[in-house]
Amino acid sequence: xxxxxxxxxxxxxxxxxxxxPDARRFVLVRLGDELSPFxxxxxxxxxxxxxxxxxxxxxxxxxxxxxxxxxxxxxxAGRLELQxxxxxxxxxxxxxADPVAASTANLLGPIVVNRHTRAAAQAVLGSSGYAxxxxxxxxx
Amino acid sequence: xxxxxxxxNQSIMIGADVVVTVLEVRGDxxxxxxxxxxxxxxxxxxxxxxxxAANRAAASPASGALEGxxxxxxxxxxxxx
Numbered sequence: 001x002x003x004x005x006x007x008x009x010x011x012x013x014x015x016x017x018x019x020x021p022d023a024r025r026f027v028l029v030r031l032g033d034e035l036s037p038f039x040x041x042x043x044x045x046x047x048x049x050x051x052x053x054x055x056x057x058x059x060x061x062x063x064x065x066x067x068x069x070x071x072x073x074x075x076x077a078g079r080l081e082l083q084x085x086x087x088x089x090x091x092x093x094x095x096x097a098d099p100v101a102a103s104t105a106n107l108l109g110p111i112v113v114n115r116h117t118r119a120a121a122q123a124v125l126g127s128s129g130y131a132x133x134x135x136x137x138x139x140x
Numbered sequence: 141x142x143x144x145x146x147x148x149n150q151s152i153m154i155g156a157d158v159v160v161t162v163l164e165v166r167g168d169x170x171x172x173x174x175x176x177x178x179x180x181x182x183x184x185x186x187x188x189x190x191x192x193a194a195n196r197a198a199a200s201p202a203s204g205a206l207e208g209x210x211x212x213x214x215x216x217x218x219x220x221x
Contacts, residue, residue: 015179015181017195018188018191018192018195019191019192019193019195019196019199020195020199031206031209031210032207032209032210032211033210035213036210036211037212037213037214038209038210038212040206054199054200055199055200055201056195056198056199056200057198057201057206057209063214064214064215075178075181075182078178079178079179093194093195093198094198094209095194095197095198095201096198096201096202096205096206096209098205099208100205100208100209100211100212101212103209103212106191106194106195106198108187108190108191108194109191109194109195122191122195124181124183124187124188124191126183126184126187132190132191132193132194133194136212136214137212137214137215138215
């Protein structure tokens with residue numbers, strides 16, 4: 001269940017993320033021990049709202065949503081120079097809630113990383129039916 | 141806001157390499173075709189705004205909350221595929 005290499009080098013979002021167009025350089029750091037399914041995507045670029053840089057909690061969608069198979073649009077694939085799906089590392093942003101068991105994942109806008117070049121982008125799955133707040137664990 | 145009147149199959153150019161074409165008008169719906177370089181991303185506005193709002197809500201959670209989250213695991217019945 002190795003989600004990321006601890007020493008994964010810098011990821012480069014050429015056009016930032018929606019809402020954070022200036023956040024382009026990120027590093028991925030594991031959150032917690034090595035069994036933790038979560039990592040922190042930490043911006044190296046500061047912004048007026050977040051002077052010390054932005055952080056997002058991310059996870060591997062397959063761990064929580066085994067049926068999640070988003071179709072990455074051609075433009076995103078082309079921009080990241082993905083030749084096949086093997087080139088892509090897929091992550092989803094987690095909105096941390098209180099209690100943490102109520103946390104949600106953004107399946108509408110997965111983060112796609114080219115494993116080889118570290119180019120990254122947040123895809124926008126416009127007509128997929130996926131939501132920005134899908135419960136990580138069932139609420140029963 | 142610049143306002144232009146166009147008919148079906150007529151286009152608007154934005155800069156030198158973005159072409160927006162009205163393909164079809166039917167009732168209150170308009171089908172629009174967009175030709176743009178790959179470096180320009182094109183989205184339905186409401187979807188993009190939703191993603192902006194979701195990213196802002198998720199950005200920089202309190203560090204106290206992160207400690208609890210690190211212990212959260214996928215539900216066991218969903219772990220194996």
